[in-house]
Amino acid sequence: MTTEFKICNCNRTMPLDAAAGIQLGKVLGTSALPVATELCRREVGSYLASLDGVDDVVVACTQERGLFAELAQQKNAVAPLRFVNIRETGGWGAQARSSLPKMAALLAAAALPDPEPVPTVDYQSAGHVLIIGPADRALSWAQRLGSQLDVSVLLTGSVGGEMLQDREFPVFSGKQVAISGWLGAFTVKWQQANPIDLETCTRCNACIEVCPENAIDLTYQIDLNKCTSHRDCVKACGTIGAIDFTRIATERSSEFDLIFDLSDVPLLTLHQPPQGYFATGALAEKQMDQAFKLTQMVGEFSKPKFFLYKEKLCAHGRNGKIGCTSCIDVCSAEAISHNGNQIKVNPNLCVGCGACTTVCPSGALAYAYPRVTDTGTRVKTMLNTYAKAGGTQPMLLLHNQEQGSALVNQIGRQAQAHGKLHGMPAHVMPIELHHVAATGIDVWLTALAYGATHVAILTTAQDAPQYVSALTQQIDIAQTILSGLGYEGVHLSLIQASTAAQLDAELASIEPAQVPAQRALFNIVADKRSTLELAIDHLKTHAPLAVDAIPLPAGSPYGVVMVNQDACTLCMSCVGACPESALTDNANLPQLRFLEKNCVQCGLCEKTCPENAITLAPRLLLTSAAKELQVLHEAEPFHCISCHKPFGTAKMIENMVSKLSLHGAFSGNVDRLKMCSDCRVVDMMANKQESSINGLK
Incomplete structure (x- = not known):
């Protein structure tokens, strides 16, 4: 199935002509695109003719969306109809004549298939x-x-x-x-x-x-x-x-x-x-x-069910201890609550901001409207098309559907009508989202790996303060990684604007930052940690600096667990608490092992440890050691005094004997603490039998 594009220079107010139509057609893989002058008026017959088939129709006009939709309805058209704004976002402004690559990118993104339907809340x-x-x-x-x-x-x-x-x-x-x-x-x-x-x-x-x-x-x-x-x-x-x-x-x-x-x-x-x-x-x-x-x-x-929750990945709690509460803290609708060891999201209260998915370190919460894979496809399509059309130093502007879209449109209109504003720069491609808080470091770093030289996130008075704080924290984490790898410049920014003039000034001040010379080819996947691994690996491969580890700010989703070996008794409480299998034991030896790539720094191990022997340090380890089991602590096994089978460690048994020897239940049977579970039962039964015999005598 092909796509028919309907473009118009809006009464010759945009620099679109026959030559531009030929170039756009070449980039989009179709024949030359006819450029209308009055598609919504005198040349509307051209639009109506495009509705005769079943192929997708992309109309590069959002101002007259209502008219075009009504005409399609009157004609009982079955062709899928989509709209995209190339006027305020590119065709109107000081750099309109250089905006053809961006227009091609916007058209290509509009032609993508609709995302798969998601469950609804009624x-x-x-x-x-x-x-x-x-x-x-x-x-x-x-x-x-x-x-x-x-x-x-x-x-x-x-x-x-x-x-x-x-x-x-x-x-x-x-x-x-x-x-x-x-x-x-x-x-x-x-x-x-x-x-x-x-x-x-x-x-x-x-x-x-x-x-x-x-x-x-x-x-x-x-x-x-x-x-x-x-x-x-x-x-x-x-x-x-x-x-x-x-x-x-x-x-x-x-x-x-x-x-x-x-x-x-x-x-x-x-x-x-x-x-x-x-x-x-x-x-x-x-x-x-x-x-x-x-x-x-x-x-x-009805509304979409905006989130997907994978309970097995959740690092909220274990055994009554609370670890990560990032999603609960950031939700401005109080739709997320504590539910034992996991969280509970009330779909009736969820408003779809997606902030919970952005701050979730494990990927237990994922955004579903659209899914992150759909957003990734859109970003990749736009950046690839932009490059194919000859565009350089691309930047992305993420904005929400309401106030964000209004500001984007206003700077285009005011630039065209009065010339007081610059309008949207030719290399800045706006991407409308249901909410800007719905994307995080996995999408941002992937966009930079695809070749974007900057990702700007537009927030307005519509956005809750906790969203702004969460986005600021996540930007700090991503920028720390990029700077640590030696990439020069500022790659991510949070724009807070309430007027078109403020947005216009902010966009004009952004400078392109250094990114990999080779654009990444991988696709964003549903699993957040897997996408991050792909993006970071690409950024590391082409990085200006070769580093083994990068210290990260607090709240980062990566880090190391450090164990005080003098205090640790290898009781393995931390292993039972770890929700991500970052901490494991060894069935054959008393060892505490650690797989750093799995650690989400939730803190459950630290809170669970009865000896307070664990501390956390956020960092990004870039060597192969991150994917290898590391022994954090080990000890010689303690052997049962009865059968000599190894169980526990000498230090653990020593601590247990010290703490329980004065307890009434053990004061007369301290040696029993030094036995394995099997021998302890045998000794108890033997003692009980001996007492019975003595009682009969």
Whole structure:
């Protein structure tokens, strides 16, 4: 199956002509590409003709995506349709005339097959919404939304406002509100503390009329700061029984599909709150925007399951000891929790940032939307096509789909319209990701091995602070490796921009760094550690410096385990704790052995060691020793005093005897500690039999 490319110079505002079409066709392995001038208007017939077959169609225009998609739908076209932006990302800007290699790379990436489908997470919402907040806001919005949604109200304050006389929807009051769950499955708990129960109250105003302190207003809640406990209101309420001053604050709860939080300070302060939760504060404009979104959240919804979890590789815990907590610490949605010796990821709360996969040292967590292999194919295709088209010193700009894409488009438009910005440099290729935190050192180092002279990661105000911290740490690790190998320059950078001008200035200041003279040919694989091994091996093979080891910053996924031989008793607790088989014993000799390439520096061995004999040191060992078993400690075996079979070590038995000899269970049988397990049982049975015989006598 072939791909038909539809390109346009957008009313001659881009330097694309027939000669450029010939060159693009040659690079992309097809015939010369016709270059339209008004593909979305006068020449739309050319686009419609391309839809007649079943071959893929790539349209190099995203501005008119809606129009082109609608035309394809009207024609009942079956041809797969894809869109790519070559205008703001290359054709508009100070270096537009040098951007043809980048355009070819973007077109080639757009022509790649769609990634394989991933599992989905499904939600169902019937539109039962709980509106939380002060009476003046909550009741007003409840009345406006009541015709579209199934509304309930929880009043958390009585500042202003007036209760609606018609009982159109349930109204509660309370404090200490706790929210858990997600779209279609929220649980809300609160404390009913006010003496007036709004669900029982008939709003007859009898209590208001008799209250001498005017402590009750038309929200039918008692201001306990004004109340002096005359209890006239209780008498006025009579048998209705809505007022009870003796009520002990009781917890109430209910289930809802949606939450509309109008509190001054959101009840959920997560950077990535669960889907179905909308918080606005007192801002009327934000309330309008969120209310509209709220009304669209009725029905059945699905999203990708963004992660893959390989429990066997997880270095979170062993035997009740906690090791690596990187994924838990970085998750801004609190979707990851401790679950015994492993972690648990709640797919309903996961928002797909991918930061957990970036910081995971073992590869137990992998990103699935798209899979890392798909991202690797995209990066490799772009860099290979760019080089084939004659491009030099390529750089990559990783950005997210929302604010990142908006900034990329803005610098192109502003460069074209006003000429105040440079626009996207000709050698910088933007790559849109669901989230920039979803790629880590395995992808970055591989991109550099493929020939990229710099990888820039664009973050915006949309990104959680912990994502920025995690990316900064991972960049530090990768740059330390590259600098340690002798590659000159800065290879990775984190761009933090909130305006097009900031992004434009940052891109203009980036200088290409030194990379291998020969581009790597391997493909990114699903296993993170295997990809890292391939990338580092290529970088080492062509490195300017020959080094045996590179010290790494804290938090690195590589390192050595160091053992204090004077303290170590070879109890092998560390072997049982190691989740990656980096530490092993020897079935034939009392030896503690170490395979450095497997170590992820999780610290479980250090925390498990009863003698505090283990310390960790992050480093990258580049010699063959990293793949060979190294003996960290060994000792002469201790021989059973009964059968002379070797078991344990002399030091271990010595420590055991020293600690247990005064214990009541062993004080009279210390020699038993010096026996192997078989002889110990024989001795115990013999002693028991002798005692029985003596008892009969």
